[in-house]
Every structure is written in C-alpha cells, then in structure tokens.
Amino acid sequence: MDAPLPEFENPPVVEVALAVQFEPIAGLTAPQLGLLWAAHYRKAYPKVEEHAPLDSVIERFGSKGPGHADVRIQMLNKPPTPRCWFLSDEGSELIQVQPDRFAHNWRKTGDADEYPRYDEHIKKTFIEEVTSFQDYIEEEELGTFAPNQCEVTYVNHIPCGTGWDSHGQLAQILSLGELQGADGFLPEAEELRMSGSFVIPREGEAPLGRLRFSIEPAFRRADSAPIFRLNLVARGRPTDDSIGGVFGFMDIGREWIVRGFAAITTPKMHRIWGRKR
Amino acid sequence: MTALATDRWLLSEDDYYSERYPPTATHGSGELADRRQKHVVESGRLRVEVKGRIPAWLKTTVGAVARLLELDPNWDSYGAPPVDSGHAEAILNLLAEILDDNAPSPSVVPTSAGGVQAEWHMAGIDLEIETLSRHRFAFFFEDERTGDEWDEIVTDDRSRLYRSVADLVQRVRSESGC
Numbered sequence: 025m026d027a028p029l030p031e032f033e034n035p036p037v038v039e040v041a042l043a044v045q046f047e048p049i050a051g052l053t054a055p056q057l058g059l060l061w062a063a064h065y066r067k068a069y070p071k072v073e074e075h076a077p078l079d080s081v082i083e084r085f086g087s088k089g090p091g092h093a094d095v096r097i098q099m100l101n102k103p104p105t106p107r108c109w110f111l112s113d114e115g116s117e118l119i120q121v122q123p124d125r126f127a128h129n130w131r132k133t134g135d136a137d138e139y140p141r142y143d144e145h146i147k148k149t150f151i152e153e154v155t156s157f158q159d160y161i162e163e164e165e166l167g168t169f170a171p172n173q174c175e176v177t178y179v180n181h182i183p184c185g186t187g188w189d190s191h192g193q194l195a196q197i198l199s200l201g202e203l204q205g206a207d208g209f210l211p212e213a214e215e216l217r218m219s220g221s222f223v224i225p226r227e228g229e230a231p232l233g234r235l236r237f238s239i240e241p242a243f244r245r246a247d248s249a250p251i252f253r254l255n256l257v258a259r260g261r262p263t264d265d266s267i268g269g270v271f272g273f274m275d276i277g278r279e280w281i282v283r284g285f286a287a288i289t290t291p292k293m294h295r296i297w298g299r300k301r
Numbered sequence: 302m303t304a305l306a307t308d309r310w311l312l313s314e315d316d317y318y319s320e321r322y323p324p325t326a327t328h329g330s331g332e333l334a335d336r337r338q339k340h341v342v343e344s345g346r347l348r349v350e351v352k353g354r355i356p357a358w359l360k361t362t363v364g365a366v367a368r369l370l371e372l373d374p375n376w377d378s379y380g381a382p383p384v385d386s387g388h389a390e391a392i393l394n395l396l397a398e399i400l401d402d403n404a405p406s407p408s409v410v411p412t413s414a415g416g417v418q419a420e421w422h423m424a425g426i427d428l429e430i431e432t433l434s435r436h437r438f439a440f441f442f443e444d445e446r447t448g449d450e451w452d453e454i455v456t457d458d459r460s461r462l463y464r465s466v467a468d469l470v471q472r473v474r475s476e477s478g479c
Contacts, residue, residue, distance in 0.1 A: 086460030131312035131370035
C-alpha cells in the first residue's frame, strides 16, 4: 500500500483513541494508579474520575468455537481495580489506565476545533505517555509490561443536511446499493444501521487483526439534530514483542482506518468533506 | 452504543443519544434486546453470570476451579504459588468458548506455576489445556486409536483446539449412545 493516504480538509471525526492492552499487572493497584498520576500525568491532566474496568478483548481467528455460553466471571475476594480517567482541564484529552489497559482519547470540543493530526500530535503524545507508563511499571517493580493487543478508534459524527436528510439515507454516506430493490416496492427505509469487519492480513503468518466499522442513526445531545455515528476500530496484535510493536500496529491500524473510511464512504461525501487526495 | 456511564470508554459518548424509532415505541422499539435469562453460579470466590441456558459442564467446573483458588502457597510442598485468579478466569472463559452445552466436564488441576489445567482422559483421547497467561494456553492432544498426537501453544488462532474438542465430544457421544 504505497499510495498516499486519503486526506480530507474537514473530516467528520470527533474523537480518536489509541489503546494498548497487556497482561494484567498485579502490582498496578488503585494506590499505584494514584502515584502514577502524580508522577507523570497530573500537570497536564488535573482531573480524575473512576470507572469500572473494561473487559479484556482479543481478536481471534479460525472457525468459531462451538461454545455459546455467554459468561461473565467475577472474583468475589476483592473489588476490581478501577479504570482511572486522567482528564485535561478542557476535557478534550483523556488518559485511561487499568491493570491491563492504557489508552489516550482526543476529542473535538467545539466546531472550531481542528482534528489533531495523527503523525504530528496523536502518535507522538501516545508514544511519550506509554513509554513513561512502562518506565513507571519497571521502576516501581510492579510487574512486566507485556502488550497483547492494540486498538485504534475513530469516531465520526455526520450531521443531517450534509449530504443526507433522513436516517433512511445511509446509501448517501456509505457505498451501498439502494435497498428499495429493483421493483421499488419498499419505500425509503425509516432508519438503517450497519456493521462489518475486515481481516487485516499478514503475509505468511496468522492475521494481524481486524478493522471493524459500525454506523448507526443517533441525535446530537446539544441540539437534538439527527446524525449518523460512524465508528471505525482497528484492533490486533502488536507487530512484535517490543514496545515498538505496539506503535507499529498503531500505524497499520490507522492506515486501515483512513483507507477503509475512504473506501466505504461515497464520492459525494468525499466532496463535502473536502477530499484533497 | 448506549453503554452505562461506568462502562464509558469514549468521551464523545455523552454527545449523542440513539433512542430508536418510533420515539414512543408504540410499535416496538426496534431494539434487538438481549432477552435471554440471566443466571448466576457462585462458588467460593467465584461468581459466574450466564446469559441463556447454563451448560451442563459449568456448575461442576466452576466449583472445582473455586476449590483450586483456595489452595495455599506451597500447596505441592515444592514451593508452588497459589492459583492465579486471572488464570482461573482464563480457563473458564476458554471452556465457555470451546465447549457446547452438553460437552463432558473436564477435570481441573492446579499447575506448579500458578495456572490451571483442564483435562479429559476418556474414550481413548487425552486432551489437556494449560493456562500460560490470560490469553495463552498450552494444548496437548493424543488419540490412542488413530495415533494422532500434537501439542501447541494457542493464542488467537484456536482452530485446531476447536477441532480436537469436537473430536472428543463426538467420540464420547457416540460411545454413550447419545
């Protein structure tokens, strides 16, 4: 994939998140999360919140297992260590840490906000923060930082009036056929939603991960305006066992998201978003 | 995605809502709600929430794993650590993924590294799965009738493990006449 990445003047992205999941670090208890915050993040992220930890997620391949028991396991001997949020003053940037996950979210807070570019800001900040996290784990001898999964997420809000007028007009946004059928029996859909996934292959090896997308009708809370919410998530294994393997996947995942976004959306929307290449 | 606030993962989740059509829901909300009944199996330090039917193997296996979690350090008198709760969780999650509702229950034993091993020795097949970490398992299969034998480390591609478990379940069923 040597062709330059598609680029848009005004992409509809409202949030980007990079996350790394690792084998649980037993020593990363709630007090240690507080010390980590004070040592590395408090200055830039002065606000804190506690949330329930997220479940571990791994992309699996091969045929599906025959089991279909939907189980959720909980240990009763101790409460789970929380997922801590370290928030910037404006609420536009967030670090999330729990014993098996580290994430950084960037969010657009106003119309004038520009999406911070991946290479110039997002990736650079993430590398600095994950590296300082890893250093802290090693210095405090809390355990071993062993990444097992990486994730890149882009959230897009596509408001009504920008190329579409009703939640049934998904085909204006995504490159789909019309759903009314050739005989025109069905009226325009009342609403449409869609999700799908693509395997990210790796030459001569097991697949690296998956690109998942979902689009659903929603309403903007601020003004109840109809929107479509298009999420793209690239998730998979680090490209090697070092911390560099985490950043290696981030580059691949981001490329899949950007190319995937351009591939599944229509030329009409590309014009509206100011596609430059 | 209408996650609970405590499960919130994205900052922008507060910026929208997605109640379905029609807003009054008089013709049905359009939600594909998960209406499966929720059951809880509790044993010792373990609480397992199951949506839908409880698989036949689950209760005995949860009980057995819970007992392993009670083991003291040095339980083998050779300095073994206690069973790691993450490994206990991992083996139950894996079994839920690979076993169908009526699969035979495995025996579960502790390993000297603080892990858990699930094993079946029946109908001429030996199948053993040992937790190495939360997402990594060592797997051994031997069929004394066909001579097939392999062992491998399983991470994200579990195809061979699924096939081996399917062979075991099929053999046990055909021999028991079920």
